[in-house]
Amino acid sequence: MPDNANNDLLASALAGEAFLLLDGAMGTQLQERGLAAGEMPELLCLTHPEVVTEVHAAYVAAGADVVTTNTFGANAAKLGDAATVEEVFSAAVACARAARPRYVAADLGPTGQLLAPMGPLAFDDAYELFARQVRAAADAGADLFVIETMSDLAEAKAALLAVRENSGLPALVTMTFEEDGRTFLGTTPEVAALTLSSLGAAAVGINCSLGPSEVAPLVARMAPWARCPLMVQPNAGLPRVEDGVTVYDIGPEEFAAAVEPMLDAGVTVLGGCCGTTPAHVAAERALLAGRAPVRRVPLDRFAVCGPQRLVALAPGEVGVIGERINPTGKRRMQEALRSGNHDHVVAEAIAQERAGAQILDVNAGLPEIDERAVMCRLVDELLAVTTLPLQIDASDPAVIEAAIRRYPGKALVNSVNGKAESLAAVVPLAARYGCALVGLTLDEDGIPATAEGRLAVARKIVAATDAAGVPRRDVAIDCLAMAASTDQTAPRAILEAIRLVKAELPGVRTVLGVSNISFGLPFRPLVNATFLAAALGAGLDLAIVNPGVRRMMDVVDSWRVLSGEDESARFYVEHYADRSDAAPAPVPGDQGGRAEKDGPAAAPADPVERARALVLDGRSGPMADAVREVLLDHDALYAVNEVLVPALDEVGRRFEDGRFFLPQLMASAEAAKAGFEVLREAASASGAPATEKGPVVVCTVRGDIHDIGKNIVRMLLENYGYEVVDLGRDVAPEAVADAVVARHAPLAGLSALMTSTVPAMGETIELLRERAPWCKVVVGGAVLTPEYARMVGADFYARDAMETVRIAGEVIA
Structure with missing residues (x-):
C-alpha cells in the first residue's frame, strides 16, 4: 500500500490540486513481448507474471504515478473456465506491486455485452460482474480503480456503483467516443461528464478511439459539466497498417505537444492508451515539470440529462416539464398501464417532445399494478423513442430507487416533502445517485396556507439536502398550486411563496404543477396560461404543464423573449411569424387542439402514411394493425417497397445526420x-413466398470474444427483413466457410474488436474466397478502418451497423 506522502499526492490530485500521471498501453507492449494473437492478455498475470511486471516497471521508470493492472477483460463472463476473477486480480495486483509504483489501479473494462433493453445483459447482472472484480481487487490491495473504454453510459454507471458499494476506493471513469463526438449509443461528452461526476466519480474523462488532437475538443466540452478532475488517455494517433502490422503515427514528443492544450483547459489526470509506450509517458512527465494545474470552475446550473441530451437552466431561464405521463384522471393512460401495452404512453412522450417539452414526468402510480416493475419498463421504453431527460415521479422510495439506479443519465426525482419520513427516505437517494430533486412544500401539518408557511417547509427540505450533500442547484422547490375555485387567496400565496423561496434560499430552483390552479373552473387553459405568466414573473424556473396546449407554450415562448432568454427573439420570430390574431381561438374545454380524453395527436388517416409514421416514431404496438390495413388495398411487395423500406431509409438518414441515435434506430x-411479421403471416396463409431476404452469415472472428457490434448488426438486419445466421463469437x-457454403449465403459479416484478431479475419476471408467465391464479405469493429478492410481482402467496410444494412441491400437485391 502507498505511504502517507503518496496518499497526500493522491488526495491532492483528486482534489484537482496536483497532476496524476498514469501509464500507457498494456496490450501493444505485451504483443511486443510475445503475446499471441487471440490469447487473453490477462492470463499472462498467471502464466508469465515477470513479463507483465516488466511492462509495469517500464512505465514506473518513465515517471508514471499509477500503473494499471492487466485486468481489462478479467470479468467472469470473459474468463470462463480459464481462471477465476479472484485468481487473476490477485496475480495482477501482485505483478503491478512488484514494479514498485506509487499507486496500483485496478483496471475494469467493459463486459463485452450490450446491456438491456437493447442487449441480453441485465443492468443488475452487469453490476454483479463488476462487483466481483471490485471485491477481488480490493482484497488484493489495489489503491484505486480505473473504469475505462466505456461506450454505454449505463454500463459505466453499473461499474461505478459497483466500486462505490463494494470498496472505499476512488474510481476514475473514462468513456470512449467516436469521431462524431458521441459514443456508439449517442452519449455526448457533456452528458457523460454530468452523469458520472454527479454519481461520485473521482475523475471523469476520455480514453481510446481517438488521438490527442481529436480528444481535445471533446474534453473541452466535458469541462463545464465535470464536478471532479478531468482525465485523458488518448491513443497515439489513429492506427494504420504498415507491412501488415498495426502502427500508430504519433511519437512521444508530438503526443505530449498535443496533450499540452488539454492541461491548459483543466485536465489534471493523464496517461496514454492504444499505441502509447513508456516513451510517451516520459514525454508527458517532462511536460508536467514545473507546471501547476489550471483551476477549473464548472457551471453552476440546474442540469439533468438522459443518455443523449442534457437540459440545463442558467439563472433566468425557463424549463418545461411535460405532465401527460401520469394516470391521475386519465382513463386511457390507466388502461395502458394495467394492460402492459404502453404504446399510448410512448405516443404521449413523442407528442410532448414535439410540442416543446424539455423533460418528461413519468408516473406509474396505480395501486393495482406492480409500480416498480412498470416504472422500470416505462423508462426503458421511453428512452428508446425520446432523447428527453426523465423526471421519475413516485411516492414510494423503492420505486424511485429502482428507476434511478439503472437510469442512464442524471434524472430529476419527483419528489420529497417536508415530512421527516420522506426526508429520511428520499434525500439520501438523490445524494447517492447524483439526481436532481423536487421538494414539495408540505409536511406533517399538510400544505401551509401562507407563503411564509411554505417557505418554512422549503427551508426544512433545503436543510436536509444541504446536510446530505445535494447541491442547491439540484434542488427545485414546488410551492404547490391549489385550486382557485375553492380558495381565491391561494394564487397570491403561491406566487409570493415562489418569490420568497428565490429570495431566501439562494441557488435553489422553483417548479410548479400549473394546471391544478384551474381545477373546477370552465375554460381551464385560459386560467392556466394566465397563472403561468404570473408565476414566471414571480421567478418560476420549471413549469409542469401539458405542452400540447398551444396557449401554454405561447406563454412560455413569449416569456423567453421578454426575459431575454430567446436572444434576438430568434425562436419566437421563426415560429410565430405566420401567426395572427385571426387564428381561431380554442374552444372551452380544449387542450391545445384536442380534448384531454383524446390523448396524443391523431395518427394520419391514410394507412400507408400511418405505417410510415409508426416506423419513424419507433412504435411497434400499432404496427401490425397498420400494415394489415395497408394490405387491404395493396400487395405485400408494395408494403415492403413503398412503406417499410422508404421509412427505414428515412430512419437511416436521421441516424447519419445525428438526429437519431442507436436506441431510436433500434426502436424503429x-x-x-412487426410489419414484416404481418407480411410473413400473410404470405404463409396465401401460400406465397415469404419476403425474407438473405441469408447473411455473421460472427466475431477467432480469438475475439467481443460481440456487441455483431449483435447490433444481427438485430438490425433481422428487423429489416433479412434472415441472419449468427455463428456467435470466437468463430474459426x-x-x-461451412455455414456460408451450406446456406449458399450471398453475404458474410465479420467483426473484430482487437488488433490482435484482425489476422484471423484475413484468414477467414481467404478461406471464403477459396470455398465460396460468390460470397461478398463486409467487415467492421472498433479497430477496423477502410485500410484494414483492404488489407484483409474484404469487399466492404462498415463503420456502423446501419452501413451494414445498406451494404446488404446492395448485395442482396
Missing part, C-alpha cells in the same frame, strides 16, 4: 420488424 427497426474460419 423493431417497429418495421472453417466454421464460417
Whole structure:
C-alpha cells in the first residue's frame, strides 16, 4: 500500500490540486513481448507474471504515478473456465506491486455485452460482474480503480456503483467516443461528464478511439459539466497498417505537444492508451515539470440529462416539464398501464417532445399494478423513442430507487416533502445517485396556507439536502398550486411563496404543477396560461404543464423573449411569424387542439402514411394493425417497397445526420420488424413466398470474444427483413466457410474488436474466397478502418451497423 506522502499526492490530485500521471498501453507492449494473437492478455498475470511486471516497471521508470493492472477483460463472463476473477486480480495486483509504483489501479473494462433493453445483459447482472472484480481487487490491495473504454453510459454507471458499494476506493471513469463526438449509443461528452461526476466519480474523462488532437475538443466540452478532475488517455494517433502490422503515427514528443492544450483547459489526470509506450509517458512527465494545474470552475446550473441530451437552466431561464405521463384522471393512460401495452404512453412522450417539452414526468402510480416493475419498463421504453431527460415521479422510495439506479443519465426525482419520513427516505437517494430533486412544500401539518408557511417547509427540505450533500442547484422547490375555485387567496400565496423561496434560499430552483390552479373552473387553459405568466414573473424556473396546449407554450415562448432568454427573439420570430390574431381561438374545454380524453395527436388517416409514421416514431404496438390495413388495398411487395423500406431509409438518414441515435434506430427497426411479421403471416396463409431476404452469415472472428457490434448488426438486419445466421463469437474460419457454403449465403459479416484478431479475419476471408467465391464479405469493429478492410481482402467496410444494412441491400437485391 502507498505511504502517507503518496496518499497526500493522491488526495491532492483528486482534489484537482496536483497532476496524476498514469501509464500507457498494456496490450501493444505485451504483443511486443510475445503475446499471441487471440490469447487473453490477462492470463499472462498467471502464466508469465515477470513479463507483465516488466511492462509495469517500464512505465514506473518513465515517471508514471499509477500503473494499471492487466485486468481489462478479467470479468467472469470473459474468463470462463480459464481462471477465476479472484485468481487473476490477485496475480495482477501482485505483478503491478512488484514494479514498485506509487499507486496500483485496478483496471475494469467493459463486459463485452450490450446491456438491456437493447442487449441480453441485465443492468443488475452487469453490476454483479463488476462487483466481483471490485471485491477481488480490493482484497488484493489495489489503491484505486480505473473504469475505462466505456461506450454505454449505463454500463459505466453499473461499474461505478459497483466500486462505490463494494470498496472505499476512488474510481476514475473514462468513456470512449467516436469521431462524431458521441459514443456508439449517442452519449455526448457533456452528458457523460454530468452523469458520472454527479454519481461520485473521482475523475471523469476520455480514453481510446481517438488521438490527442481529436480528444481535445471533446474534453473541452466535458469541462463545464465535470464536478471532479478531468482525465485523458488518448491513443497515439489513429492506427494504420504498415507491412501488415498495426502502427500508430504519433511519437512521444508530438503526443505530449498535443496533450499540452488539454492541461491548459483543466485536465489534471493523464496517461496514454492504444499505441502509447513508456516513451510517451516520459514525454508527458517532462511536460508536467514545473507546471501547476489550471483551476477549473464548472457551471453552476440546474442540469439533468438522459443518455443523449442534457437540459440545463442558467439563472433566468425557463424549463418545461411535460405532465401527460401520469394516470391521475386519465382513463386511457390507466388502461395502458394495467394492460402492459404502453404504446399510448410512448405516443404521449413523442407528442410532448414535439410540442416543446424539455423533460418528461413519468408516473406509474396505480395501486393495482406492480409500480416498480412498470416504472422500470416505462423508462426503458421511453428512452428508446425520446432523447428527453426523465423526471421519475413516485411516492414510494423503492420505486424511485429502482428507476434511478439503472437510469442512464442524471434524472430529476419527483419528489420529497417536508415530512421527516420522506426526508429520511428520499434525500439520501438523490445524494447517492447524483439526481436532481423536487421538494414539495408540505409536511406533517399538510400544505401551509401562507407563503411564509411554505417557505418554512422549503427551508426544512433545503436543510436536509444541504446536510446530505445535494447541491442547491439540484434542488427545485414546488410551492404547490391549489385550486382557485375553492380558495381565491391561494394564487397570491403561491406566487409570493415562489418569490420568497428565490429570495431566501439562494441557488435553489422553483417548479410548479400549473394546471391544478384551474381545477373546477370552465375554460381551464385560459386560467392556466394566465397563472403561468404570473408565476414566471414571480421567478418560476420549471413549469409542469401539458405542452400540447398551444396557449401554454405561447406563454412560455413569449416569456423567453421578454426575459431575454430567446436572444434576438430568434425562436419566437421563426415560429410565430405566420401567426395572427385571426387564428381561431380554442374552444372551452380544449387542450391545445384536442380534448384531454383524446390523448396524443391523431395518427394520419391514410394507412400507408400511418405505417410510415409508426416506423419513424419507433412504435411497434400499432404496427401490425397498420400494415394489415395497408394490405387491404395493396400487395405485400408494395408494403415492403413503398412503406417499410422508404421509412427505414428515412430512419437511416436521421441516424447519419445525428438526429437519431442507436436506441431510436433500434426502436424503429423493431417497429418495421412487426410489419414484416404481418407480411410473413400473410404470405404463409396465401401460400406465397415469404419476403425474407438473405441469408447473411455473421460472427466475431477467432480469438475475439467481443460481440456487441455483431449483435447490433444481427438485430438490425433481422428487423429489416433479412434472415441472419449468427455463428456467435470466437468463430474459426472453417466454421464460417461451412455455414456460408451450406446456406449458399450471398453475404458474410465479420467483426473484430482487437488488433490482435484482425489476422484471423484475413484468414477467414481467404478461406471464403477459396470455398465460396460468390460470397461478398463486409467487415467492421472498433479497430477496423477502410485500410484494414483492404488489407484483409474484404469487399466492404462498415463503420456502423446501419452501413451494414445498406451494404446488404446492395448485395442482396
